[in-house]
Amino acid sequence: MANRYGKVETMVDTSQDEIEDLASTALAGRRPREHGPYRVLFGNEELAYRPAIIADPVPTGQQLLDAAGAHPASEHSVFQLLSNGLLEGLRPDETTDLRERGIEKFLIFRNDRSLRFELDGRQFEWGGTFISGRTLKSLAGVDPQTYGVWLEVRGADDRPIGDSEMVDLAARGVEHFFTGIVQTTEG
Incomplete structure (x- = not known):
């Protein structure tokens, strides 16, 4: 199925593992499990979010852009929405740990700067x-x-x-x- 960026989303085989919904985990106030797959939320500049599945518990900015269908990556930036409401930019080679509580939302922008x-x-x-x-x-x-x-x-x-x-x-x-x-x- 094509997403809003026109990219066909990569499906993760979840037949043996249940998907850990990170937003639900954060609402419940518990730490996510140690292994994926994880459901995260990708938003745009209007804070309209859609879910996506990430298998890696410590993805790079590039992996997040790929999961969001944001191509070419060089024309996009990814920001992590922190639990305190602030945003933190992630470089393509920088990682984030999805197992940390409150790391479930990301914003994707088609822009080369912040x-x-x-x-x-x-x-x-x-x-x-x-x-x-x-x-x-x-x-x-x-x-x-x-x-x-x-x-x-x-x-x-x-x-x-x-x-x-x-x-x-x-x-x-x-x-x-x-x-x-x-x-x-x-x-």
Whole structure:
């Protein structure tokens, strides 16, 4: 079956081994088993995720790109979503241990570089040129219905960013965003 990148996904023979779903393992608060295969989640710049199977418990960035169908690998970057909500880029020859608790989600970008921004005082690396207000809220871990997100503007009013609004991260300097409650029930 072809994935969203047009690549036919490699199937792992799971007839003798049950697949360890790493997202379920993380939710249960337990450490994954020592051997694969493992079900991981690959997301895009909109944080839309889809599952894939990885046999190796310590895959390289290249193996992850292959499993995601991101070809050619030189035109893609892979980021690991850490349990604290931050992102960490993986080089093609760098490994990650899927047996560590909270290592179950990866973001794949069609880009040859990463851009930095700050959100609620935390530094993030991002593989895309643009990011939406809704994605910023997701990364901040806030309720998107009651929280808003703003771009700090020096010497002027901070600019609110709508959920579907795309902010260009390629502008000069590091963008600084913050979230806050926009709706109150106080009377």
